Amino acid sequence: MVDADTYWPAELFADLDRTGPVPLYFQVSSRLEAAIHSGAIPAGGRLENEIAIGQRLGLSRPTIRRAIQELVDKGLLVRRRGIGTQVVQGQVTRAVELTSLYEDLKNSSHVPATRVLGHDVVPASEIVAQSLGLSVGDDVVFVRRQRSTDGVPVAVLENYLPLEFADITREQLEEHGLYEIMRARGVTIRVAKQKIGARSARGDEGELLDIDSNGPVLTMERVAFDDSGRACEYGHHCYRPDLYSFETTLVAK
Amino acid sequence: MVDADTYWPAELFADLDRTGPVPLYFQVSSRLEAAIHSGAIPAGGRLENEIAIGQRLGLSRPTIRRAIQELVDKGLLVRRRGIGTQVVQGQVTRAVELTSLYEDLKNSSHVPATRVLGHDVVPASEIVAQSLGLSVGDDVVFVRRQRSTDGVPVAVLENYLPLEFADITREQLEEHGLYEIMRARGVTIRVAKQKIGARSARGDEGELLDIDSNGPVLTMERVAFDDSGRACEYGHHCYRPDLYSFETTLVAK
DNA sequence: AAGTGGTCTAGACCACAAC
DNA sequence: TTGTGGTCTAGACCACTTA
Numbered sequence: 001m002v003d004a005d006t007y008w009p010a011e012l013f014a015d016l017d018r019t020g021p022v023p024l025y026f027q028v029s030s031r032l033e034a035a036i037h038s039g040a041i042p043a044g045g046r047l048e049n050e051i052a053i054g055q056r057l058g059l060s061r062p063t064i065r066r067a068i069q070e071l072v073d074k075g076l077l078v079r080r081r082g083i084g085t086q087v088v089q090g091q092v093t094r095a096v097e098l099t100s101l102y103e104d105l106k107n108s109s110h111v112p113a114t115r116v117l118g119h120d121v122v123p124a125s126e127i128v129a130q131s132l133g134l135s136v137g138d139d140v141v142f143v144r145r146q147r148s149t150d151g152v153p154v155a156v157l158e159n160y161l162p163l164e165f166a167d168i169t170r171e172q173l174e175e176h177g178l179y180e181i182m183r184a185r186g187v188t189i190r191v192a193k194q195k196i197g198a199r200s201a202r203g204d205e206g207e208l209l210d211i212d213s214n215g216p217v218l219t220m221e222r223v224a225f226d227d228s229g230r231a232c233e234y235g236h237h238c239y240r241p242d243l244y245s246f247e248t249t250l251v252a253k
Numbered sequence: 254m255v256d257a258d259t260y261w262p263a264e265l266f267a268d269l270d271r272t273g274p275v276p277l278y279f280q281v282s283s284r285l286e287a288a289i290h291s292g293a294i295p296a297g298g299r300l301e302n303e304i305a306i307g308q309r310l311g312l313s314r315p316t317i318r319r320a321i322q323e324l325v326d327k328g329l330l331v332r333r334r335g336i337g338t339q340v341v342q343g344q345v346t347r348a349v350e351l352t353s354l355y356e357d358l359k360n361s362s363h364v365p366a367t368r369v370l371g372h373d374v375v376p377a378s379e380i381v382a383q384s385l386g387l388s389v390g391d392d393v394v395f396v397r398r399q400r401s402t403d404g405v406p407v408a409v410l411e412n413y414l415p416l417e418f419a420d421i422t423r424e425q426l427e428e429h430g431l432y433e434i435m436r437a438r439g440v441t442i443r444v445a446k447q448k449i450g451a452r453s454a455r456g457d458e459g460e461l462l463d464i465d466s467n468g469p470v471l472t473m474e475r476v477a478f479d480d481s482g483r484a485c486e487y488g489h490h491c492y493r494p495d496l497y498s499f500e501t502t503l504v505a506k
Numbered sequence: 507a508a509g510t511g512g513t514c515t516a517g518a519c520c521a522c523a524a525c
Numbered sequence: 526t527t528g529t530g531g532t533c534t535a536g537a538c539c540a541c542t543t544a
Contacts, residue, residue, distance in 0.1 A: 021540090023512080023513060023514090024513080024514075025513080025514090043386075043482070044481070044482055044483070049528075049529060049530080050529085050530070051529095059514085059515090060514065060515045060516065060517090061515090061516085061517090062513095062514070062515075062516090063513085063514060063515080065530085065531090066513090066514095075444040075446065075478075077482075078443050078444065078478070078480060078481065078482045079529095079530065079531095080480055080481075080522090080523085080529085080530075081521070081522050081523075081529060081530045081531065082521080082522040082523030082524070082528075082529050082530070083522090083523065083524085083528095083529065083530080084528090084529060084530080085529090085530085086481055086482045087482060088444055088478050088482035089386055089478060089482055089483060089484050090446070090478075133342055188505075189505060190331050190504065190505050191328040191331065191341055191343075191502065191503070191504055191505070192502070192503045193328065193343070193500070193501075193502050193503075194500065194501050194502075194503065195498050195499070195500045196449055196471075196498060196499040196500075196501070197471055197494055197497075197498035197499070198451035198469045198470065198471040198494035199469055199494055199495075200468070200469050215453070215469075216451045216452055216453050216468075216469030216470070217451065217469070218449075218450055218451040218471075225328075225331070225341050225342060225343075227331060227333055228297070228331065228333075228339055229296070229297055229330075229331045229339045229340060229341035229342055230297070230342060231342050241450050241451035241452055242452075244450075245448050245449060245450035246448070246449040246450070246499075247446070247447070247448045247449075248446075248447055248449070248501060249444065249445070249446050249447075250444070250445045250446075250447065251443065251444055252441075252442060252443050252444070274521090276531080276532060276533090277532080277533075278532080278533090302509075302510060302511080303510085303511070304510095312533085312534090313533065313534045313535065313536090314534090314535085314536090315532095315533070315534075315535090316532085316533060316534080318511085318512090319532090319533095332510095332511060332512095333510085333511075333541090333542085334510060334511045334512065334540065334541050334542075335509075335510050335511070335540080335541040335542030335543070336509095336510065336511080336541090336542065336543085337509090337510060337511080338510090338511080
């Protein structure tokens, strides 16, 4: 059953809960992910086949398949037909991350803060109207914030929201994230489409980010959609590039 | 069966092929995607429930579920328990894209070109060694290229590869993409972990990109893994920010 | 109460890779 | 030939939403 070159830390899977609200596939995948991150299943290590794992845990093959698929989609595992399932050598990214100052800030107990620079109802420009599915000139809520971490400014955030959010207060914006405020009002973000780029700072951005007035900034433009597929936020953000970067994992289809 | 407010362009699903190599769930999801992009199922429109669709097509519910899940993962559909499945208002992103010069270049019949700036075997630095899972000082292949589109330089690409790729020729690099060359040698990229950021141009980058010598550049650092989970490429690229940006779609778990 | 998606089962057949 | 993952079926029960 257990080849010399396959790994299965059975002790991690002793306490599956069939009665609680947590799906079985999620219990399996999260324990498997922990086993990979802890090194109990090393980089390059092979897993048993899906049916054997299922018998071992008393679960059906589709449930095991789904658990494994979750980690394939995260880029932690690789599956090949006729071969088996192996752990990706993913430890390296941690080392890469450590080279940036942002990670130092992030790993230390950082204190985020928000300063509200603007908070108005304005007519929608063409790009805002298109993004939110409105007409040019329709009223929208405009919010401009400066985000800091441990007292160091890291981003200038400009957001446009539908008029239903007109009663959001300055105090709310200073103490909570925008998505947090929206969720408290029953609006949950489900999908976001983003464009990441770079340009020179302009206007007061250099001053607000404490960098050269025309120094480089990292930019992110985003349209977010809620539960029902309705566009409910358009944002244009710029970040201090020495303190912020975007990390993604891509998996070939 | 067909509510006034659900959509199902049955004619698009008349020719499912049960004998060919294309999975049924893929045939369904790709036709569904086409129906959404064409507007046959409009933004905000609702789909029938999964079981009804299955009966309509003579397929089981899990197969239909998987087809729908593909499009949920792409950010085209949203599902809610007790409610149903709806199309996300995603058309807006196309409008956003059109605002960038990059898209203009991309939509015109663009001609990509590659100039090889450097092509050597060098000892691995610490970051290269960590990324590729080697030891500092081990020999690796280093490639530096300038990528142009329609004669306009858009990127400077620096890549480090394991020594097994030492026999790649300058001519191959000028006529094919790096992944294309690797695939022809039996190495398929399956997972990539990348970090996107910004900084000022340095060294000869400004000259190579035809921008100010210290102007802003968009950067991408990447480690790619093959079929077996082995790291097989480390790259550090920089892009002209007025000609290039990264677009992603995020879906809440 | 009725309808929806979320989860789970216990099989089956197939394509592909290795021996 | 054997073992692997890839696909597919025909049900089942549940949680959640709306009416």
